[in-house]
Amino acid sequence: MSTSTVPRLAARSVVDLLHDRGFGPFTGVPCSFLGPVITCLEAEHPQDYVIAANEGEAVALAAGARLAGRHPVVILQNSGLGNTVNPLTSLCHTLRLPILLLVTWRGRPGSPDEPQHELMGRITPDMLTAMDIRNELLPDDPEVFAERLDEAAAHMAATGLPFAFIVPKGAIAPYSKPAVPAAEPAPPLMRRAEAIGEVVRVMDPRTLLVATTGKTARELECDWDRPENLYVVGSMGCASSVALGVAMHTDDRPVAVLDGDGAALMRLEALTTIGREAGTDLCHILLDNESYESTGGQPTASAGVDFCAVATAVGYRAVSDVSDARSLREAVLRAQRDGGAQLIRVRIAAGSDPNLGRPALRPPQSAARFMEAITQ
Known part of the structure; x- marks a missing residue:
């Protein structure tokens, strides 16, 4: 599977492929690597995206959605993966509530990043594996992604466990928001x-x-x-x-x-x-x-x-x-x-x-x- 960081997947393609396979709603905390997907959701499917205050809360929201019969997706930066450990291991694993995770890969070994991402970047795949969460790199081709989504859905149905796609930098192309009418100017505020x-x-x-x-x-x-x-x-x-x-x-x-x-x-x-x-x-x-x-x-x-x-x-x-x-x-x-x-x-x-x-x-x-x- 390619690990290219050249943008290949359009944000709308990601969202459409997920929706076509019955995935949703979406919740999580932003990362710029997945910013185009979040922007697409906010612009085109606002009813399907919930802003969470932290990643652990997002997992709990997704668990509730799964109990209600949905197939939720949690979006998070791997820096916040630690916030998800308790709900993933003691809630989703215990109750067998499978949720799909899109986890960005800041601090990926060999890719320059900020100091705070170094340790988590090095251990992200192993950390997911340690929590019995099958994980793989996000494909850079829409057809391959569609196939892997089907495999992810089958795995979650068979095991009752989450599945994670790890999203490297540049994997998703920028998204252009639709034009909206300009709002009335607000009083100027300090930056x-x-x-x-x-x-x-x-x-x-x-x-x-x-x-x-x-x-x-x-x-x-x-x-x-x-x-x-x-x-x-x-x-x-x-x-x-x-x-x-x-x-x-x-x-x-x-x-x-x-x-x-x-x-x-x-x-x-x-x-x-x-x-x-x-x-x-x-x-x-x-x-x-x-x-x-x-x-x-x-x-x-x-x-x-x-x-x-x-x-x-x-x-x-x-x-x-x-x-x-x-x-x-x-x-x-x-x-x-x-x-x-x-x-x-x-x-x-x-x-x-x-x-x-x-x-x-x-x-x-x-x-x-x-x-x-x-x-x-």
Whole structure:
């Protein structure tokens, strides 16, 4: 079977072949490798695609769909494969609920990628096999893919176990969205880089600042690098918990975290722990552009989530919902003055510098430098 990374499969062909064989609904968390498929689903079959907050939730949703007689498909980046281990092994395997997985292969050996993808890239096929999930590379020919889908369906019917296609970079060609009428222009919002700048300029210079993975960390390093910054790469959704752990065990230093809407939704339970430790000084700044920007701008579910109400309900001392630079500056100053756990939701526009570079500092260096800065 070919392992070519030259785009061969059209996104619509993938979706149509799956639908023709009775597969659906679709759910999952985006990856740019499968971005064209997700965009096609959103444009042409919106009723058949459910945005999940994390990959484990997607597997559980798919399990429910299978119980209801459907043949669901879960779309995920292999970085999130760890989030699926429990529901795949203790739910799908136990109840014999077969679901089809489309798992991207970031960090594939021999293919340059980011440091956070290296280990998972090396173990992805073996990890699936260890969970009794038969897996193979996504074919690059539609006719072969159709044959392999039939084999996957037969395997799942015979065993009651999931089946996975591993999707390498470039396996699926870009998808062009149908033209839609332009919406009324919304009031201008800050972009993330601008919001980060407003935060750094007014916060206490001694603040230990943790940045979530993706473009948030990259923009912070590019424009405002300092030893007191920790750039969390990978482990999406964990930055706020990392920051809380720092704050609980660091005396007399303000701590803040730059979070994202997709990341916060992926680990929404983190808010409950922060709220329970509301006496700990942590300024939780949630930059919300309603999109998974690093994977191609697919929408998150944040537009329908009142993060401030959630934070209030779980015990945060105070919350702010802002959308302009002045209000953001005032909220940061107020949070650091008053102390305790405080959430600042910042509504921002999508988009970033297309020339934004990758982090110059290796993750172990970032962590070591941050640990040294704490002791200063």
